[in-house]
Amino acid sequence: MDLRVLLLAVSAVTVGLVELVVGGILPVIADDLNVSIATAGQLITVFALVYAVAGPVLLSLTAKVERKKLYLITLVVFLLGNILTYFSPTFGLMMAARVLTAASAALVIVLSLTITARMVEPRVRAKSLGYIYMGISSSLVLGVPIGIVVTNAFGWRSVFLGIAILTVGSIVLIAKFLEKIPNAKVQPLSVQLKALANKKIFFAHLATMFMLAGHYTVYAYFTPFLETTMKLSPYWISVFYFLFGLAAVAGGAFGGGLASRLGSKRSILIILGAFAISLFALPYSTFSIPLFIIFMMIWGGLSWALAPAQQDYIIQSDSVTSDVHQSFNNSALQVGIALGSGVGGVVFSQTGNVTNMPAVGGVIVIIAFLCAAISLSMAVKTRQTAM
Structure with missing residues (x-):
């Protein structure tokens, strides 16, 4: 596998974890932030809605920014969103953090797909995209059990601290090993x-x-x-x-x-x-x-x-x-x-x-x-x- 594709797939895993990881720990979050479980469930709903809209909109608005630079900036925003989630004292602030992480996660995933499609040869494009989706699917299906295990051991906030740490790793690796990606026609x-x-x-x-x-x-x-x-x-x-x-x-x-x-x-x-x-x-x-x-x-x-x-x-x-x-x-x-x-x-x-x-x-x-x-x-x- 192309090392660059592997790094993008790893980043996809990192940002993908944040979407459904709260699904298995909603009661704990609700109890800590003094809201009902139904209210806490809005953390998933709002994330999905923002994610669905933000991807195409942000991709268009940032079309003139060099792709590697944009990828790193977006990962930094995602990092800040998870740090904000970790320190959130209220449900409202956590919801704001979820909006931030949803928008940045959507752009990271789309950039992972578009960069991969652009930098590999057409004959291996589908296979390379498959590795990115392997990262996305693994984060979605394994996020819930990982969140439960980590929460039981260290508390629910540590889940987002762990994602933040993984994000720092992705930023370092992308900065070091991914070359600049020229923009497509805007x-x-x-x-x-x-x-x-x-x-x-x-x-x-x-x-x-x-x-x-x-x-x-x-x-x-x-x-x-x-x-x-x-x-x-x-x-x-x-x-x-x-x-x-x-x-x-x-x-x-x-x-x-x-x-x-x-x-x-x-x-x-x-x-x-x-x-x-x-x-x-x-x-x-x-x-x-x-x-x-x-x-x-x-x-x-x-x-x-x-x-x-x-x-x-x-x-x-x-x-x-x-x-x-x-x-x-x-x-x-x-x-x-x-x-x-x-x-x-x-x-x-x-x-x-x-x-x-x-x-x-x-x-x-x-x-x-x-x-x-x-x-x-x-x-x-x-x-x-x-x-």
Whole structure:
């Protein structure tokens, strides 16, 4: 692996940890800051909303800044946000710190993707992007258990102090080993926003959004699913989450490798189709723990396998505005997470039956498959017209 890609992936892990790490320690934070758990939960909601909006906006506003310099400045802002979180005496100040870390984390992730795509050869681009997404997925799926363990040992504030220390390490390594990255052609913000009118790429964004929505319809309620269908104890549930996390971390690298071998367009349909099947099959494997683990890890691996192929496809489809589209796609991912969690909540409250959730998630992923197929068909028509 290119050392530069590895460093960007490590930075992606560092900034990605801050998003969901509070999920497992909300009661502790709420108690310390004298707010309800529901109020403390807004720390996650606000983060996701700011993250989704900030990526494309900040990328456009900073288009004239040299990429390495911007990356380092953004990491410093992220560092300050985590230090502010560590010292926050009130919920309001912590919320302000979350806005700061969300905006800077969004820009770091988008820069990691766009810099990687720009500095590697096209033949290894999808594979390299897969390593970045492996970093993103590992931070999202492992952030919750890491936060719980660290909080139990040292207190919840130490979680953010640890992230701050990791950020300092990333700043030093990026400053030393990453060369200056020349800017791409600067497009005005209005022009970049109009890029969404490109229906081919717009449907690609929808595919990303609906795939993550289908995934989180199940994953957000995975604990009650395991308790209801398999009668697992808390210990074994944590083991299953760990195994799922390992599969999800490997998924980004797998998706990038598959796209490098088969091409991004073919890989997108294969991954989406297989992902829908894995969700539909999940409830039928609960009678056997070994069989369920196999299906669960396939589901986990595929959950983050689409992103590298999707990013590479976007770059191929519109190289002029590819940076902002990579950012929009990352925002679509965040919207999909929020949408899936909401849909899962509605299904659970209306039916009270968690065994229905994988089927609902599978249907949503089929919608993602159709969106991807529409996008790919538009790309084919464009090439035929050009010929």
